[in-house]
Amino acid sequence: MLLTISTTHRPATDLGFLLHKHPDRVQTFSVPFGNAHVFYPEAGEDRCTVALLLDIDPIGLVRRGRAGGNFALAEYVNDRPYVASSFMSVAMVTVFKSAMAGTCKGHEELAGSAIALEALLPVVQAQDGEALVRRLFEPLGYLVDVAPIGLDAEFPQWGDSRYVSLRLSGEVRLADLLTHLYVLLPVLDDDKHYWVDDAEIEKLLRRGEGWLAAHPERDVIVRRYLKRQARLFFPALAQLDESAPPVDEPEPENPPAERVTLREQRLAAVASAIRESGARRVLDLGCGSGALLQRLLSEDYELVVGVDVSVRALEQATRRLKLDDLHDAQRNRITLLQSPLTYRDKRLAGFDAAALVEVIEHLDPPRLDTLEQNVFGSARPGTVVVTTPNAEYNVRWESLPSGELRHLDHRFEWTRAEFAAWGQKVADGYGYSIRFEPVGPEDAAVGPATQMAVFTR
Numbered sequence: 142m143l144l145t146i147s148t149t150h151r152p153a154t155d156l157g158f159l160l161h162k163h164p165d166r167v168q169t170f171s172v173p174f175g176n177a178h179v180f181y182p183e184a185g186e187d188r189c190t191v192a193l194l195l196d197i198d199p200i201g202l203v204r205r206g207r208a209g210g211n212f213a214l215a216e217y218v219n220d221r222p223y224v225a226s227s228f229m230s231v232a233m234v235t236v237f238k239s240a241m242a243g244t245c246k247g248h249e250e251l252a253g254s255a256i257a258l259e260a261l262l263p264v265v266q267a268q269d270g271e272a273l274v275r276r277l278f279e280p281l282g283y284l285v286d287v288a289p290i291g292l293d294a295e296f297p298q299w300g301d302s303r304y305v306s307l308r309l310s311g312e313v314r315l316a317d318l319l320t321h322l323y324v325l326l327p328v329l330d331d332d333k334h335y336w337v338d339d340a341e342i343e344k345l346l347r348r349g350e351g352w353l354a355a356h357p358e359r360d361v362i363v364r365r366y367l368k369r370q371a372r373l374f375f376p377a378l379a380q381l382d383e384s385a386p387p388v389d390e391p392e393p394e395n396p397p398a399e400r401v402t403l404r405e406q407r408l409a410a411v412a413s414a415i416r417e418s419g420a421r422r423v424l425d426l427g428c429g430s431g432a433l434l435q436r437l438l439s440e441d442y443e444l445v446v447g448v449d450v451s452v453r454a455l456e457q458a459t460r461r462l463k464l465d466d467l468h469d470a471q472r473n474r475i476t477l478l479q480s481p482l483t484y485r486d487k488r489l490a491g492f493d494a495a496a497l498v499e500v501i502e503h504l505d506p507p508r509l510d511t512l513e514q515n516v517f518g519s520a521r522p523g524t525v526v527v528t529t530p531n532a533e534y535n536v537r538w539e540s541l542p543s544g545e546l547r548h549l550d551h552r553f554e555w556t557r558a559e560f561a562a563w564g565q566k567v568a569d570g571y572g573y574s575i576r577f578e579p580v581g582p583e584d585a586a587v588g589p590a591t592q593m594a595v596f597t598r
Contacts, residue, residue, distance in 0.1 A: 142194070142229055143193070143263055143264075144192070144229060144262055145191065145261045147191075148188070148189055149188050150257055151186060151187065153184070153189035155251060158251070159245055159251065160315070161239050162191065164181040164184035164191075165181075166180075168180070172235055174231075175198040176198075178195075179191065179194075193233065193236060193237075195222075195229060197228060199222065224304060225264060225266075225330070226266070226327060227327040229322075230326055237319055241319045241320055241323065252314070256312065256315070258310070258315060259309065260308070261306075261307070262306070262326075265329055267305040273329070281321055283313070285307070285308075286307070286309075287308075288308075290305055324345065328365040337368050337370065338373075341366075342367070342377045345367070346380060353381060359378075360378065363378055375547070375549060376550070403581040407499070407580050407591050408432055408498070409436075410528075411526050414524070418597070420442070420492075421444070422442070422443055422491070422494075424446050424492045424520070424522060425447045425495075425498070426497050426500060427449055427499075428454070428455075430454055430461055438462065438474065444475075446478060446492070447476070448477075450481040462475065464477075482504075482515060483504070483511045486515070487519075490521065493524065495524070496527075497525065497528070498526075500527075502529050502530060503551060503552060504552060505552050509563075513567050517567055517571035521598065525596040526594070527564070529591070529592060531556070531589055531590060533588055534587050534589065535554070536587060555592075564577065564594040573596040576595050577593065579593070580592065580593050
């Protein structure tokens with residue numbers, strides 16, 4: 142299995158600094174599935190090429206239980222030693238770890254600069270055709286050259302194999318090229334050699350930061366990278382939706398109707414309900430990474446407080462809101478609190494309005510009574526806005542397997558009748574009136590994608 146990376150940046154031997162590998166040396170590294178060799182087939186002022194050659198040990202893979210097949214010798218006779226795959230990704234992060242991080246002491250400017258680079262992979266999987274290869278790499282700015290590999294040169298009538306040779310070229314940071322290959326080679330191969338779990342989501346989001354959320358093949362990449370496990374890829378897609386930046390494009394003369402995501406429609410509906418209540422002091426209960434807080438902070442509220450049980454979520458909200466960069470007048474209008482909604486917190490009392498956006502479905506049903514007591518009984522804001530998925534609408538999600546919930550952490554999802562019954566019980570019990578509003582796309586048979594209740598004391 143081979144990967145070569147070349148540059149014509151002058152002096153081309155600077156590639157050695159970026160990779161932390163000297164062009165005059167041949168280095169060998171042990172990896173769990175064999176050995177990785179790094180060497181330079183050419184190293185001159187005008188052009189320099191580094192090669193990463195993997196020597197896969199098929200017997201070692203069998204002993205570790207990582208091989209398999211559907212015929213007697215398939216564990217030993219297969220394409221794993223030759224086809225660029227997750228083995229190459231693991232080798233890259235082992236051998237080129239500093240280069241992937243974009244660190245190069247003494248050459249920081251070079252490491253942060255886009256230079257002329259060319260990556261050659263003699264054999265990659267393309268069982269879904271050349272088109273997918275192009276759809277994965279061309280949106281990232283690469284010139285993509287795909288060459289089919291015949292089944293047998295002696296018998297051209299047999300046609301092409303499911304493999305191609307892939308050459309990528311462009312002006313790009315070396316760290317970005319390595320990261321793109323790290324994520325997309327397992328996606329092309331669609332057969333990761335190791336077990337994936339929740340930690341793989343964090344790894345994907347970290348490696349995909351800045352490019353994956355806006356990639357046109359995002360869903361394909363996430364599903365394949367996470368081995369098509371719904372329990373992993375739905376949460377990953379949800380987190381990418383949270384982090385996706387707005388796209389700034391020049392407006393055409395006759396712009397098409399803007400596509401507004403369900404998440405944006407939900408946030409807009411909640412913000413509107415709070416605005417109409419006349420509130421001055423607002424709570425966002427279960428604020429997560431701060432999407433609603435960002436909207437609220439842009440309006441003229443006296444105080445906005447985000448509350449979440451997760452420290453990590455509050456750290457994400459801090460970064461999203463750029464709290465450290467706000468001037469004092471703005472900073473004094475926003476507070477973040479760590480607090481579970483199932484425990485009474487006196488700090489939550491005295492507010493005009495509160496929002497629970499996609500929160501209640503994350504609680505086990507027996508714990509809802511405690512949340513009701515703390516929010517409606519103890520904190521008692523004048524207005525409470527609650528949104529939750531409409532379970533009836535799930536049949537309209539083509540990507541959601543039948544019977545599954547929209548998110549791995551959801552404990553339940555209610556029908557319209559179930560949500561109405563719960564809301565009316567809470568309103569009657571704590572002295573609120575209630576109205577229900579649809580949010581997002583609405584179907585005549587199954588109702589809206591999201592259901593919202595506005596409680597008024």
